[in-house]
Amino acid sequence: NGRLDTIQAAILLEKLSIFDDEINSRNRIANYYSKNINSKYVKPYVPKGYLSSWAQYSLTVDTEMERVKVLERLRKKNIPAMVYYKIPLHLQKVFKNLGNMKGDFPISEKIASRIFSIPMHPYLKEDEIIYISENINNFIKKY
Numbered sequence: 663n664g665r666l667d668t669i670q671a672a673i674l675l676e677k678l679s680i681f682d683d684e685i686n687s688r689n690r691i692a693n694y695y696s697k698n699i700n701s702k703y704v705k706p707y708v709p710k711g712y713l714s715s716w717a718q719y720s721l722t723v724d725t726e727m728e729r730v731k732v733l734e735r736l737r738k739k740n741i742p743a744m745v746y747y748k749i750p751l752h753l754q755k756v757f758k759n760l761g762n763m764k765g766d767f768p769i770s771e772k773i774a775s776r777i778f779s780i781p782m783h784p785y786l787k788e789d790e791i792i793y794i795s796e797n798i799n800n801f802i803k804k805y
Contacts, residue, residue, distance in 0.1 A: 683784070684784040685713065685715055685784075687784035687785075687786075688714075688715065688716040688782065688783070688784050689713065689714065689716065691716070691719070691782060691784075691786055691791055692706070692708075692714065692716050692719055692782070694791050694795070695719055695780070695791070695794075695795060698795045698799075699721070699795050699798055699799060700798070700799045702723075703721040703722065703723060703798070704721065704722035704723075705721060706719065706720060716782050717782075718744075718746060718779040718782055719779060719780055719781075719782040720746075720777050720778065720779045720780075721777070721778060721779075721780065721798070722773060722776045722777045722778075723776050723778075724776065725776065726775040726776060728776070729745070729775070729776055729777075729778055731801070732778065732798070732801055733745070733778055735797070735801050736780070736797065736798070736801075739793075739797045741780070741781065741793070741794050741797055742781055743778050743779065743780050743781075744778065744779050745777065745778050745779070746779055747774055747777065748774060749774065750767060750770040750771050750773075750774045751770070752766060752767050752770065753771075780794055780798065781794060
């Protein structure tokens with residue numbers, strides 16, 4: 663159920679008219695990242711025959727300290743990178759009543775401490791995509 667006002671509905675109708683183009687652009691960018699970013703990073707996987715809308719393009723590194731260093735380097739290069747999910751779901755306040763504690767879901771905790779996302783939107787220019795990828799790869803060479 664979506665309660666949109668008239669202006670929001672008008673914007674949504676316009677966005678829907680370019681939805682396929684935006685999905686195609688996001689997948690083109692994700693494919694470039696996947697092919698060109700160093701395999702030192704754990705990259706997203708989309709099974710054959712499926713399509714992603716790529717809300718984020720996230721990478722995982724080996725350690726939390728490595729993530730800190732990568733994010734620092736990217737910021738210095740004016741590449742916005744984010745950690746969207748710092749706290750695993752089972753450790754968030756909203757689920758406190760379930761009684762889960764740190765260590766209950768070690769894989770989730772490990773990923774939350776090592777994952778970050780790089781720019782992903784359909785309006786990234788070719789030179790920006792290359793710049794982002796090259797700087798991520800250059801970090802690995804210097805690390």
